[in-house]
Amino acid sequence: MGKRLTLILLLAATLFGLGVSSSYAANPTDPGPRWESLSPEIKQVLAPVASDWESMPGFQRKRLVNAAKHYPKLSLEEQARFREQLPRWAKLPHEERKDARETYKKYHSLPQEQRDQLKKRWQEENGASPQTSPASAAVPMSPSGTTDH
Amino acid sequence: MTEQDFAKKIRHHLNLSTKQIDGMTLQRLSDIRRQALSAAAVADRQFVMAQHPAGQQAVLGFHDNGNLENGMSHLGRTVFIALVVLTIFAGIFTWQRLNNDDDESEQGLLDAKMLSSDLPVSTFTQPDFKEWVNGSR
Structure with missing residues (x-):
């Protein structure tokens, strides 16, 4: 009787623990944050992809929101590039985004000199000019998250 | 002679004799002990659990130092x-x-x-660029 009670209690505790842990684990069916639930600041940053929001999977929405949280820390020029690239980035298939992140991580880990050489070579061979979007394309936001008008 | 002194004197004999108890008697003793414990209001008995050397069956016995164990109810x-x-x-x-x-x-x-x-995101998906990056490492 006593041993059975011990077993039942231990089993219950284990199941409870596992249940709580798994409920927090990444859930592929999680729809992610709804557009309406986002803060005005985040909405402003993610405005270029607002029309695609409903069709995005939950994990992509979460990642975009997480990226948008870092937007206020970027310079005006970087903010402009962020917003300009956002729609293209959001439309990339998941595998390509994953692939791009891996390449970017490797690229970013290179010394500055090597990065500059690579950039220059790439731009020369592809006839592309550096991403120098006009700063006016950015929605200026101070590090506190408030818009500077 | 106090109970504890007496227990100390006979514990060796008791512990030896528990090794010779057959399984059925052992089971009965264990059941009796459990009944006695649940009937008692106080948990701090003078008994301790001793593991039978041949198996996991709990039997009655006295701890070598005579301290009380099993102070907590089941x-x-x-x-x-x-x-x-x-x-x-x-x-x-x-x-x-x-x-x-x-x-x-x-x-x-x-x-x-x-x-x-300052490079377009599409650059990072290009196989040529990836090759260059890997070659630079």
Whole structure:
């Protein structure tokens, strides 16, 4: 009787623990944050992809929101590039985004000199000019998250 | 002579004799002990659990130093174990949650850096560019 009670209690505790842990684990069916639930600041940053929001999977929405949280820390020029690239980035298939992140991580880990050489070579061979979007394309936001008008 | 002195004197004989008890008697003794314990209001008995050398069966016996063990009732011990298990799970859950939050923030930072990079994001999907990057490492 006593041993059975011990077993039942231990089993219950284990199941409870596992249940709580798994409920927090990444859930592929999680729809992610709804557009309406986002803060005005985040909405402003993610405005270029607002029309695609409903069709995005939950994990992509979460990642975009997480990226948008870092937007206020970027310079005006970087903010402009962020917003300009956002729609293209959001439309990339998941595998390509994953692939791009891996390449970017490797690229970013290179010394500055090597990065500059690579950039220059790439731009020369592809006839592309550096991403120098006009700063006016950015929605200026101070590090506190408030818009500077 | 106190009870404890007496117990100390006979414990050796008792412990030896428990090794010679057959399984059925052992079971009966164990049942009687359990009944006696549940009938008693106070948990701190003078008995301790001793493991039978041949198996896992608990038998009556006296601890060598005569100290009281088994001060906690069976139910109390069960609840205590359940609480320990719950505490461990709560710790794991909290640790996972903190790690997950860190990961999400780092992932967000990576995406933000890439999106604001002076190279278009499409560059990082190009096989040629990937090859160059890998070749530079």
